[in-house]
Amino acid sequence: MLAFIIRRIILAIIILILATMLVFFGMRFLPGDPILMVVTANQQQEFNEEYLLELRHQHGLDKPMIVQYFNWAGDILQGDFGTSILTERPVAEEIFRRLPISVHVAGLAFVIGHLLGIPAGVICAIRRGKWLDTVITTLANIGITVPNFWLGIILMYIFGLSLKWLPIMGYTSPFDDFWLSTKQLVMPVICLIIFPLAGVTRQARSSMLDVLHQDYIRTAWSKGLRERVIVIKHALKNGLIPIVTLAGMAVATIIGGGVIIETVFNIPGLGRLAVSSVISQDYPYVQAISLFVAVAVVFANLIVDIAYGWIDPRIRYE
DSSP states (O other), rough: HHHHHHHHHHHHHHHHHHHHHHHHHHHHHSSSOOOHHHHOOOEEEOHHHHHHHHHHHHTTTOOHHHHHHHHHHHHHHHTOOOTTTTOOOOOOHHHHHHHHHHHHHHHHHHHHHHHHHHHHHHHHHTTTTHHHHHHHHHHHHHTTTTTTOOOOHIIIIIIIIIIIOOSOOOOOTTTEEEEEEHHHHHHHHHHHHHHHHHHHHHHHHHHHHHHSSSSHHHHHHHOOOOOOIIIIIIIIIHHHHHHHHHHHHHHHHHHHHHHHHHHHHOOOSSOOOOOHHHHOOOOHHHHHHHHHHHHHHHHHHHHHHHHHHHTTTTOOOO
């Protein structure tokens, strides 16, 4: 087990390096110049070549790209995420200010999606062919095809503009105003959980149907055990492997969806910062956010792999 974890950590480091290189060099091959945006934003500075060269030297953009990458990677290892080209503020300061907001929204979506999706899938499997199975499966099939940004706009129009039940944008910390924070998060969380919820429901139903036809389940029925005991103690744990795998993938799905949803609902999290930074080509922000996302996804998949052995002792790590 220890050897497996070490191999996965080494692989995770390689993946992180490749991901950072892809983002780092990809941003620099995009058309446009972030320095020109700085000059345009600062009308008081004189627009001349000397000033542009000074700005490029100040941000290290006058060096070869490979040298820039290793300088940035070296700073990251020392805990320095750089300085914003546009605002000249420390990147780490803004990242850690917005990170709790994104974690709050995405964490709620992840937990609620799985707390609802797994029981829904189990119920569908147990009541296969019944009206409840038909209704939930139909809703799951619809939910997995609905674009979250489109759903967000529809929810804003109905519950925000027409009925005026919910605020259509913004974020408030639950420690400042819990009720207002809850109302502001209802629509964003619904938009974020719609795809993971539908996917988990479908996968849980499929996994449980496979498990419920196994010989040991029929033996449990023949012993006269109650349905709840059979489902929870015998069937559910053995049907969790595909669901856990999907949960690891859901982390990436929710993070990716958060970029769009935070922009739609004007939530000041990392997703919205990522969009504005890409548009303005503020390299340090884009690189730092991409690194955080890559670490979150890789770590989630590592936890999923380790969890396999706990869920199913038959799995052995060679």
